[in-house]
Amino acid sequence: xxxxxxxxxxxxxxxxxxxxxxxxxxxxxxxxxxxxxxxxxxxxxxxxxxxxxxxxxxxxxxxxxxxxxxxxxxxxxxxxxxxxxxxxxxxxxxxxxxxxxxxxxxxxxxxxxxxxxxxxxxxxxxxxxxxxxxxxxxxxxxxxxxxxxxxxxxxxxxxxxxxxx
Numbered sequence: 001x002x003x004x005x006x007x008x009x010x011x012x013x014x015x016x017x018x019x020x021x022x023x024x025x026x027x028x029x030x031x032x033x034x035x036x037x038x039x040x041x042x043x044x045x046x047x048x049x050x051x052x053x054x055x056x057x058x059x060x061x062x063x064x065x066x067x068x069x070x071x072x073x074x075x076x077x078x079x080x081x082x083x084x085x086x087x088x089x090x091x092x093x094x095x096x097x098x099x100x101x102x103x104x105x106x107x108x109x110x111x112x113x114x115x116x117x118x119x120x121x122x123x124x125x126x127x128x129x130x131x132x133x134x135x136x137x138x139x140x141x142x143x144x145x146x147x148x149x150x151x152x153x154x155x156x157x158x159x160x161x162x163x164x165x
Contacts (some may be wrong), residue, residue: 002015005076018035101154116138121134142161
């Protein structure tokens with residue numbers, strides 16, 4: 001079965017299959033031998049085509065946060081039926097929740113600011129790694145729950161959006 005992930009504004013179709021040697025990742029018309037060996041505290045070793053990469057992976061609902069080679073990525077799993085239902089409607093969550101416990105490094109917006117999809121809202125730090133959280137859709141910042149330096153738990157609502165008039 002093909003699954004869809006959104007990375008920034010790009011959709012990626014991904015499939016995973018078994019082979020005699022393990023798992024095969026199918027993406028972008030290419031295939032890659034893949035294995036993920038879980039460690040502690042969201043850390044893991046990702047074997048991709050025989051090369052080991054240290055990664056940190058955290059999930060929150062359909063969001064997957066990956067720290068790989070010094071960069072942070074936020075992917076969103078899109079169920080095929082949800083993609084079909086939302087086609088052309090542009091709906092998205094109205095709140096930005098913490099994918100893991102951490103603290104606020106910076107807040108790039110203020111209450112009342114109009115934001116565009118993909119615009120940086122805030123930067124958080126967790127386990128000495130920074131993650132930029134971006135607007136999932138166009139809207140207006142309705143509330144910001146934490147200031148720079150404040151700490152929060154996983155799933156804490158960091159920011160709320162409302163529909164743009």
